[in-house]
Amino acid sequence: MTFLLGQSMTGGYGGADILHDCTIGVERGEIAVVVGPNGAGKSTAMKAIFGMLSLREGTVTMDGEDITALAPQERVRKGMGFVPQTGNVFPSMSVEENLEMGAFIRDDDIRETMEQVYTLFPILREKRRQAAGELSGGQRQQVAVGRALMTRPGVLMLDEPTAGVSPIVMDELFDRIIEIARTGIAILMVEQNAKQALNIADKGYVLVQGRNRYTDTGATLLADPEVRRAFLGG
Amino acid sequence: MMDILNTLALLGNYLIVPGITYGCQLALGALGITLIYGILRFSNFAHGETMAFGTMTVILLTWAMQSVGISLGPLPTALLALPFGIAATVLLLLITDRYVYKFYRQQRSTPVIYLIASIGVMFLYNGLIRFVIGPDDRQFNDGTRFIMKAREFKEMTGLREGLAIKSSQGITLIVTILLVIALFWFLNRTRAGKSMRAYSDNEDLALLSGIDPDRVVMIAWILTAALATIAGTLYGLDKSFKPFTYLQILLPIFAAAIVGGLGSPVGAIAGGFVIAFSEVAVTFAYRKVFGYMGYEVDGLMQLLSTDYKFAVSFAILVIVLLVKPTGLFSGKSY
Amino acid sequence: MLRGFLMFAIMFALLALVGFMQSWPLAFAILNLCLISAIMSLGVNIQWGYAGLLNVGVMGFVALGGLAGIVITMPPVTEAISAGGGGVLLALLVAAVTIGIVVLLYHRLSGKLRGIAITLILLAGAFAARAVFDPAVEAIEAVDSARTGFLGGLGLPAVVAWPVGGLFAAAAAWIIGKVSLGLRSDYLAIATLGISEIVIAMLKNEDWLTRGVKNVNGLPRPVPYEVDLQSAPWLIDLSERWGIPVVEMSSVAVKLCYAGLFTVVLLIVLSLSERALKSPWGRMMRAIRDNETAAEAMGKDVKARHLQVFVLGSAVLGIAGAMLTTLDGQFTPASYQPLRFTFLIWVMVIVGGSGNNWGAVLGGFVIWFFWVEAEPIGLWLMDVLTSGLAEDSALREHLLKSAAHMRLMTMGLILLLVLRFAPRGLIPERS
Numbered sequence: 001m002t003f004l005l006g007q008s009m010t011g012g013y014g015g016a017d018i019l020h021d022c023t024i025g026v027e028r029g030e031i032a033v034v035v036g037p038n039g040a041g042k043s044t045a046m047k048a049i050f051g052m053l054s055l056r057e058g059t060v061t062m063d064g065e066d067i068t069a070l071a072p073q074e075r076v077r078k079g080m081g082f083v084p085q086t087g088n089v090f091p092s093m094s095v096e097e098n099l100e101m102g103a104f105i106r107d108d109d110i111r112e113t114m115e116q117v118y119t120l121f122p123i124l125r126e127k128r129r130q131a132a133g134e135l136s137g138g139q140r141q142q143v144a145v146g147r148a149l150m151t152r153p154g155v156l157m158l159d160e161p162t163a164g165v166s167p168i169v170m171d172e173l174f175d176r177i178i179e180i181a182r183t184g185i186a187i188l189m190v191e192q193n194a195k196q197a198l199n200i201a202d203k204g205y206v207l208v209q210g211r212n213r214y215t216d217t218g219a220t221l222l223a224d225p226e227v228r229r230a231f232l233g234g
Numbered sequence: 235m236m237d238i239l240n241t242l243a244l245l246g247n248y249l250i251v252p253g254i255t256y257g258c259q260l261a262l263g264a265l266g267i268t269l270i271y272g273i274l275r276f277s278n279f280a281h282g283e284t285m286a287f288g289t290m291t292v293i294l295l296t297w298a299m300q301s302v303g304i305s306l307g308p309l310p311t312a313l314l315a316l317p318f319g320i321a322a323t324v325l326l327l328l329i330t331d332r333y334v335y336k337f338y339r340q341q342r343s344t345p346v347i348y349l350i351a352s353i354g355v356m357f358l359y360n361g362l363i364r365f366v367i368g369p370d371d372r373q374f375n376d377g378t379r380f381i382m383k384a385r386e387f388k389e390m391t392g393l394r395e396g397l398a399i400k401s402s403q404g405i406t407l408i409v410t411i412l413l414v415i416a417l418f419w420f421l422n423r424t425r426a427g428k429s430m431r432a433y434s435d436n437e438d439l440a441l442l443s444g445i446d447p448d449r450v451v452m453i454a455w456i457l458t459a460a461l462a463t464i465a466g467t468l469y470g471l472d473k474s475f476k477p478f479t480y481l482q483i484l485l486p487i488f489a490a491a492i493v494g495g496l497g498s499p500v501g502a503i504a505g506g507f508v509i510a511f512s513e514v515a516v517t518f519a520y521r522k523v524f525g526y527m528g529y530e531v532d533g534l535m536q537l538l539s540t541d542y543k544f545a546v547s548f549a550i551l552v553i554v555l556l557v558k559p560t561g562l563f564s565g566k567s568y
Numbered sequence: 569m570l571r572g573f574l575m576f577a578i579m580f581a582l583l584a585l586v587g588f589m590q591s592w593p594l595a596f597a598i599l600n601l602c603l604i605s606a607i608m609s610l611g612v613n614i615q616w617g618y619a620g621l622l623n624v625g626v627m628g629f630v631a632l633g634g635l636a637g638i639v640i641t642m643p644p645v646t647e648a649i650s651a652g653g654g655g656v657l658l659a660l661l662v663a664a665v666t667i668g669i670v671v672l673l674y675h676r677l678s679g680k681l682r683g684i685a686i687t688l689i690l691l692a693g694a695f696a697a698r699a700v701f702d703p704a705v706e707a708i709e710a711v712d713s714a715r716t717g718f719l720g721g722l723g724l725p726a727v728v729a730w731p732v733g734g735l736f737a738a739a740a741a742w743i744i745g746k747v748s749l750g751l752r753s754d755y756l757a758i759a760t761l762g763i764s765e766i767v768i769a770m771l772k773n774e775d776w777l778t779r780g781v782k783n784v785n786g787l788p789r790p791v792p793y794e795v796d797l798q799s800a801p802w803l804i805d806l807s808e809r810w811g812i813p814v815v816e817m818s819s820v821a822v823k824l825c826y827a828g829l830f831t832v833v834l835l836i837v838l839s840l841s842e843r844a845l846k847s848p849w850g851r852m853m854r855a856i857r858d859n860e861t862a863a864e865a866m867g868k869d870v871k872a873r874h875l876q877v878f879v880l881g882s883a884v885l886g887i888a889g890a891m892l893t894t895l896d897g898q899f900t901p902a903s904y905q906p907l908r909f910t911f912l913i914w915v916m917v918i919v920g921g922s923g924n925n926w927g928a929v930l931g932g933f934v935i936w937f938f939w940v941e942a943e944p945i946g947l948w949l950m951d952v953l954t955s956g957l958a959e960d961s962a963l964r965e966h967l968l969k970s971a972a973h974m975r976l977m978t979m980g981l982i983l984l985l986v987l988r989f990a991p992r993g994l995i996p997e998r999s
């Protein structure tokens with residue numbers, strides 16, 4: 001039984017369906033990566049799993065519980081963390097305040113979690129008084145991930161965490177993500193840098209026009225000549 | 235030497251003291267505009283009338299207190315009535331939100347629709363105010379009039395120019411400072427305040443973080459009610475209460491909020507003082523100043539007659555729109 | 569179609585009812601202002617309904633149109649012109665040159681230097697202009713100030729003032745539009761609010777131009793005077809035959825003449841608006857309104873189109889403003905109140921149906937009618953409601969006295985109710 005599973009999801013933004021019978025899942029401690037061309041519906045699939053658009057068909061389950069009808073906020077309480085593709089920080093607030101806001105639903109002491117985030121991303125500790133909007137793209141992505149971690153989620157969903165980030169920073173971010181997965185958190189991530197992402201992925205999904213085209217382990221997909229030719233640039 | 239001191243006293247009396255007072259009043263008004271803008275994302279045209287409503291309740295309560303003999307001694311009774319006036323205004327705004335704006339929030343309407351709704355609200359408040367208290371001028375300042383009289387200052391310093399400070403001016407400054415400190419403490423130090431800033435910064439992410447939008451909106455209205463009532467009462471104490479002026483003050487207040495950067499509280503305060511001092515400085519007659527500097531000139535040496543003080547707010551507004559539409563403190567311009 | 573027709577029929581029936589129940593001169597007086605309101609409403613509809621532009625300074629454009637009423641129709645005061653006309657002209661020239669230099673500097677210089685240079689030039693220009701202007705104005709205002717004390721006008725027929733009023737308003741709109749269009753929609757709203765306050769301040773204080781709060785009375789009319797009609801044999805004859813007093817008859821006749829003229833203007837503006845709305849230009853405007861980003865992506869120059877439509881709409885407002893001064897026969901700056909001249913027009917457009925010209929016209933009629941009639945109705949209502957109270961009860965007196973303010977509340981309520989429950993108005997836009 002998959003820990004987090006969007007099963008046969010069909011739906012869109014009110015108009016025509018964007019997703020067609022699309023299935024995506026991830027296990028605890030695993031990294032699942034979704035790749036595909038622009039406009040394939042990757043972000044839409046993430047939003048569907050997170051409850052930001054209502055599905056016409058299909059279900060979302062977490063830890064065996066059907067959460068299809070829950071609002072995003074309720075899913076956060078259930079242990080989902082989401083880093084959207086755009087607008088994923090509070091730009092005029094300091095790094096520390098961003099983290100605090102991430103933990104808004106928690107009533108207990110958050111200092112320990114914050115400490116963990118700072119250990120994971122040391123640069124954030126240095127910049128913790130600075131407004132998030134004034135950080136570099138890579139630092140901002142770290143803030144975004146850190147913010148989502150503040151609820152101590154069971155699953156972390158990332159929509160293109162490395163967008164607009166230099167290759168070195170990207171490698172570093174991936175390392176951090178692996179570290180996070182090691183702590184037992186399930187990671188579901190959309191990536192533009194398909195090769196590097198599949199490299200660290202336990203599971204890979206190739207989405208085309210809202211449909212599952214290929215689903216396999218990351219290594220198998222990387223080895224598949226057809227996938228390489230069509231989606232990984234040879 | 236004497237001339238320099240006289241010039242300073244003159245400028246202090248006609249420029250600095252009134253500028254500070256007016257700046258405080260505009261700053262408080264602009265804060266209300268900017269808060270609503272930051273949270274609900276529309277320009278609230280009913281804000282001037284909200285100020286008038288708050289002031290009206292304060293006046294009515296002041297009268298009630300006076301009639302049973304309650305007073306604050308040298309301070310105006312209105313200060314005592316203020317908390318109750320704020321409570322009444324909070325109630326009014328929450329009711330308005332419930333029956334007017336909430337619907338558009340659920341519809342996710344564009345800001346323009348909110349703006350037009352706020353025009354309807356303005357009409358309603360306007361009629362309500364005139365219905366209850368009438369359109370006439372009301373004086374309700376019953377405290378001592380002056381902290382320092384011009385004559386006393388002259389006797390004290392031996393200068394030819396007097397420097398008068400009205401108690402309403404002193405009260406305005408002190409109340410504004412306290413209020414601004416409290417507001418910034420709330421916004422920067424408390425969880426509720428931070429959640430408001432977060433909501434203003436990035437609504438979607440705030441929702442994802444579990445911040446309750448209804449609560450944020452409610453707090454925004456409560457703060458706005460307090461700011462508006464206090465700003466309106468201070469203005470009324472300083473000048474007098476006349477419903478019509480609160481419609482007119484809308485322009486300088488909006489100008490202040492935009493000049494500072496819509497959505498930015500610090501900007502609203504800065505904008506308030508920029509507008510206030512420009513207005514006072516441009517409409518001041520500099521003849522005597524020239525006199526003390528040794529140039530006898532005829533004519534008032536006034537850049538603009540006070541009848542055109544609105545033109546000053548407007549001119550500054552236009553300059554800001556042309557040069558930096560996001561305002562001094564980079565609010566939201568689109 | 570039928571629905572609109574029916575509603576207009578009801579509207580005219582209501583007007584007739586006023587004629588029967590109150591008086592006919594009143595009914596026609598209301599009709600005339602209904603017609604003018606309908607034109608104003610069309611002007612705002614062009615801006616808001618076609619393009620989604622928010623003009624919160626309707627009052628200013630209307631008042632500028634009203635100014636044309638003076639400048640065009642009043643006879644010139646030759647003495648005042650010779651006393652200070654040249655000075656005023658020179659001062660305006662100085663101001664224009666100053667602005668010219670500033671614009672030039674703005675483009676040539678940059679950085680701190682630019683700011684300082686521009687400030688200095690502006691200050692120098694302001695003082696120079698005032699140095700010429702102030703004595704000239706004093707001279708003008710000294711000329712028989714109880715009766716004139718201003719420059720007067722060109723002495724042309726009233727009908728000429730109407731299009732000129734449109735031009736005045738259009739010029740102001742062009743400047744405002746240049747500055748504030750292309751930014752977020754609220755900015756235009758606030759900028760227009762500002763310009764309207766300034767226009768009113770100017771009209772109140774520039775006595776050499778408008779006599780300020782002393783008002784300009786006795787503007788020439790495009791229609792005959794009541795007193796002349798009262799001695800006209802045909803009117804006396806008619807009044808005897810119908811059994812209507814001569815005074816009332818003459819008043820109705822004059823108002824009918826106005827109504828005829830206004831109807832012609834309304835029909836011209838309406839038909840032009842309709843043609844524009846249905847033309848490719850109108851379709852493009854609406855496309856921009858509905859999705860600005862998409863239109864921009866398709867290469868439409870949104871800002872330029874908005875400027876166009878904003879200027880056109882304001883011109884219509886100016887025309888209506890000039891007509892209003894002509895109808896009143898006087899120009900009273902103090903009568904321009906934002907609630908009456910800006911926000912009421914907005915209620916007309918929203919209630920009528922934004923985007924639909926016929927709706928705007930109907931809105932103008934309906935809202936003006938209720939604006940006028942709300943007072944007697946409110947008074948009557950209050951009278952009935954408080955009839956239980958003693959004749960001299962203070963509460964009753966206060967309520968009766970305040971009934972006049974009921975109409976502000978009524979208008980607010982109507983606006984909110986329509987916006988919420990029938991946002992497309994009485995006659996919705998055809999899609």
Ligand SMILES: Nc1ncnc2c1ncn2[C@@H]1O[C@H](COP(=O)(O)OP(=O)(O)OP(=O)(O)O)[C@@H](O)[C@H]1O
Nearest residue numbers: 013018036037038039040041042043044045085192
């Ligand atoms: N808010 C929205 N409303 C309507 N349609 C949308 C919305 N967001 C995306 N779409 C449409 O859904 C389709 C899929 O978009 P989506 O953002 O999921 O693609 P994506 O795979 O994430 O692309 P990218 O790699 O560029 O991020 C696109 O055709 C897009 O136009």
Ligand SMILES: [Mg+2]
Nearest residue numbers: 042043044085
């Ligand atoms: Mg995407």
